[in-house]
Amino acid sequence: MPPKVILFGPMGAGKSTVGALLSEKLNCDFADTDKLIEADQGKSINEIFVEDGESHFRLVEESVVIDALLESDGVLSLGGGAILSEATQSALRESNGLRVFLDISLAAVAPRVGFNTERPLLLVNPRQKWQELMVARRPIYEALSDLKIDVSDLKIEEIVDQIIQAVKIDS
Numbered sequence: 022m023p024p025k026v027i028l029f030g031p032m033g034a035g036k037s038t039v040g041a042l043l044s045e046k047l048n049c050d051f052a053d054t055d056k057l058i059e060a061d062q063g064k065s066i067n068e069i070f071v072e073d074g075e076s077h078f079r080l081v082e083e084s085v086v087i088d089a090l091l092e093s094d095g096v097l098s099l100g101g102g103a104i105l106s107e108a109t110q111s112a113l114r115e116s117n118g119l120r121v122f123l124d125i126s127l128a129a130v131a132p133r134v135g136f137n138t139e140r141p142l143l144l145v146n147p148r149q150k151w152q153e154l155m156v157a158r159r160p161i162y163e164a165l166s167d168l169k170i171d172v173s174d175l176k177i178e179e180i181v182d183q184i185i186q187a188v189k190i191d192s
Contacts, residue, residue, distance in 0.1 A: 025049060026184060027090070027116060029099040030123035030162060031155055033130035034172055035180065039123065040098035043181045047188070050095030054103060057085045066100075079106065087112045101154070104161045113165050119188055122166035123180070124159075127152055129173035 026043060028036045037053050044051030055066055058081055062069055069078045083106040089097055090112045097118070103109055113120060127148065163169065168187050172180050 025094070025118055026096045026188060027099065027113065027118045027120050028096065028123060029104055029120070029165070030101065030172075031125060031130065031151070031158065032101040033151075034101075034123035034125045035177065036098040036123055038177055039172075039180050039184070040096045042177055043184055044096040046181060046185060047096065050093065051098070052089055052093050052095070053098045054082065054086050054089055055098075055100045057089060058082055058100075061085055082106070083109050090116050090118075102158070104158065104165060110161065110165060119184070120165055120167045121184055121187075122162040122169045124162070124169055124171045124173075126171075126173045127155075 025047060026040075028040050028043075030036060037055075040051050040053060058069070058078075059065055062073075062081060064072070066078070069081070079102070082100060082103055086099060086103045086106075086109050104113070130151065131148065168184070170180055170183055175183075
């Protein structure tokens, strides 16, 4: 059975945290594709970027995300750039799950991400790079989403409640 809810959006939007609580409240499984990639490759996302490069990471990510979309039956959280792949976009469009774009402002994401070196795409001028990534990715996030939630000023519980209401309406 396909995922009930698929979460995507930029790094720092809270996809993993929201996904874990949402799956608990919906009494279903939760999978985070970044964790699945790390398990598949036997190293952290950061190590994959540094040792193997972004292009290798994106190939692995595409495969892992598509498999998860086909096999997951609960809540699925995607990495921020997972939506860049045409194949992933197609798989998302074909998915029966509620596709939720967790949007967030730069001002709200800064304290969450801290713009530290654990985020390989933010190593040089992190605020500007995050903003550039969002400008490039926002149209894709919006085109793929059934529901967009600006999480900038919301508590995790409020985000989860909005998604649960949408799942009930969608069912």
